[in-house]
Amino acid sequence: MLELRGIVKNFGDRRALNDVSFAVRSGRITGFVGGNGAGKTTAMRVILGVLRPDAGAVTLDGQPLTPAVRSGFGYMPEERGLYPKMKVAEQIEYLGRLHGMAAADARRATTELLEQLDLADRADATVESLSLGNQQRAQIAAALVHDPGVLVLDEPFSGLDPMAVDTVLAVLKRFADKGARVLFSSHQLDIVERLCDDLVVIAGGEVRAAGSRDELRAAHTRNRYELHTSKSTEWLHSEPSLTVLELDGGRAVFETDEPAAAQEALRRASTTGPVLRFGPLHPSLADIFKEVVR
């Protein structure tokens, strides 16, 4: 387990991280979400040792991180950094060699990764000749070539089309399944929701929520229901035990602490016409995010 405990990082008199603690568990994918300037990149740089924290510590399986341990990490920085004029496969192989891999192993890992990332047909192209999405895939291959046990990816999905998102997602899952600890930041909450097992929400340099996606969902589930009928649901406004949160023609979302009142609303709706949908409404990650960063 990779663990941050009590991390504080100041830039001059600006506090970018304030007592940040969270864990990235082995075999799981942890999504790191927060708005612009929330502190994600700073926290990742502290993990990588690029920035030294003013307080707190990062440990791997309980041990402090040494430069040797950190050099085995896979990192995809926010500022992408491949050599534009070098060929894709050559470059990834070279980076594998820099991590101490034997030439044949680096070549094999490169070929495998480029295939998994659907980039094999561009292996001999220069990085600068690739589309932005393909450059991004090459950058991901560069972070993974040495089979790291810890993967830290800053916005790996930005600029990828939906097909590419699925391709990268499958590759990251394969690494997690092998036991790697995977931390990635993203602004795209729908992707995070689909991909991550665990979640850390940061705002203003402070962790606002952390835990498994399912735990967070359960913790933020309110007694909300969605009702969708073929007729207007305006009448819900006059039901005393319900609070209507959204109403748009036949579709409504309401809250109530009384399950019987929800069932009564369903019964009444069914007398007005066919009920197209009815059930408890679980919060999306976007809902949870809005609630915890408020």
Ligand SMILES: Nc1ncnc2c1ncn2[C@@H]1O[C@H](COP(=O)(O)OP(=O)(O)OP(=O)(O)O)[C@@H](O)[C@H]1O
């Ligand atoms: N080198 C630096 N010098 C001064 N301030 C910095 C430096 N790096 C980051 N900051 C500040 O620290 C805060 C956190 O920035 P950080 O880049 O970690 O946020 P982020 O969550 O990665 O944002 P984004 O999603 O916009 O990339 C911001 O207020 C930023 O301006």
